Amino acid sequence: MTYIRKLADVADLADFVHSRPAIPERIVERQRYRTVWISDVHLGTRGCNAHLLIDFLDHVDSDTMYLVGDIIDGWRLKKKFYWPDAHNDIVWRILKRAKRGTRIVYIPGNHDEMFRQFSGLHFGGVTIKRQAVHETADGRRLLVLHGDEFDAIMLSHRWLAYLGDAAYHFAMWANSWVNAYRRRMGLPYWSLSKHAKHRVKKSVEFISKFEEIVAHEAGARGVDGVVAGHIHTAEIREIAGVAYYNDGDWVEGCTALVEHFDGRMELLDWAAEVAARESATVVALAA
Ligand SMILES: [Mn+2]
Numbered sequence: 001m002t003y004i005r006k007l008a009d010v011a012d013l014a015d016f017v018h019s020r021p022a023i024p025e026r027i028v029e030r031q032r033y034r035t036v037w038i039s040d041v042h043l044g045t046r047g048c049n050a051h052l053l054i055d056f057l058d059h060v061d062s063d064t065m066y067l068v069g070d071i072i073d074g075w076r077l078k079k080k081f082y083w084p085d086a087h088n089d090i091v092w093r094i095l096k097r098a099k100r101g102t103r104i105v106y107i108p109g110n111h112d113e114m115f116r117q118f119s120g121l122h123f124g125g126v127t128i129k130r131q132a133v134h135e136t137a138d139g140r141r142l143l144v145l146h147g148d149e150f151d152a153i154m155l156s157h158r159w160l161a162y163l164g165d166a167a168y169h170f171a172m173w174a175n176s177w178v179n180a181y182r183r184r185m186g187l188p189y190w191s192l193s194k195h196a197k198h199r200v201k202k203s204v205e206f207i208s209k210f211e212e213i214v215a216h217e218a219g220a221r222g223v224d225g226v227v228a229g230h231i232h233t234a235e236i237r238e239i240a241g242v243a244y245y246n247d248g249d250w251v252e253g254c255t256a257l258v259e260h261f262d263g264r265m266e267l268l269d270w271a272a273e274v275a276a277r278e279s280a281t282v283v284a285l286a287a
Helices: 002-008 010-016 050-059 074-079 085-099 113-118 148-184 193-220 270-286
Strands: 031-038 060-067 103-106 126-128 132-135 141-144 225-228 235-239 242-246 255-259 265-269
Touching: 010 085, 031 050, 050 060, 050 085, 050 270, 060 085, 060 132, 060 255, 085 103, 085 126, 113 126, 148 193, 193 225, 193 235, 193 242, 235 265, 265 270
Parallel strands: 031 060, 060 103, 103 126, 141 225, 225 242
Antiparallel strands: 031 255, 132 141, 235 242, 255 265
16 A cells, blocks of 8 residues: 555655645644644545644644544545545644654554554654553543454444444334324324434443443553543543543544643534634624
């Protein structure tokens, strides 16, 4: 796969940061954090909100940045090559900040597992690791991993979610027949909301099960907390005495997890940040 060669070749990477991005960097004062975590960017797919991520990278900086997996979607790229300039610009910006002094730790996920073979190596200022332990400013130890390590345990629950989905589609199909019959019999319409709710409940169960399993594993490993990605659901919550953090994704949510210089953790919703900035601009122009 040529794109991997292109990205992984050290000499090419050194040249790459000297080239210019298609979308020029915005010269604005960047909000600085001690640490930034992003994951599930899915570069190489149409689902990736590349322009929002470019905006994020141009407005935020940090001492350390963790890329918590599924940054590049190798599965999808293998099927269909899709690599617009904006996706190249994200790789350029990440490598550029490594060159400017940000410590970058890349923890490949299941969609970019081809980079796992490079664990322990450094490419263009980026350290590739299977997992990491991050120490916060207030002295807490956080395990950082993508989260697909728990897919095998989650499998039974995934089947539950799938069955919930199948049951929903069956209910939709059955509903039209049932209601045709009920109309003929002069009976009122039979609501499907119960079944729809059931389906939502299953996905909520799936997410909370993942969070519990990940937190439990972190607790067993003696750390204070865990940062994961993988399920595209940003979260900060405490589970059985373990701090559970999920940095979300850049396909559905467009979120990042950040650590302030005092160790305080926060989720940034970048679509909301951009909307707030734009409405502030409109107000300023109107004034
Ligand atoms: Mn994943």
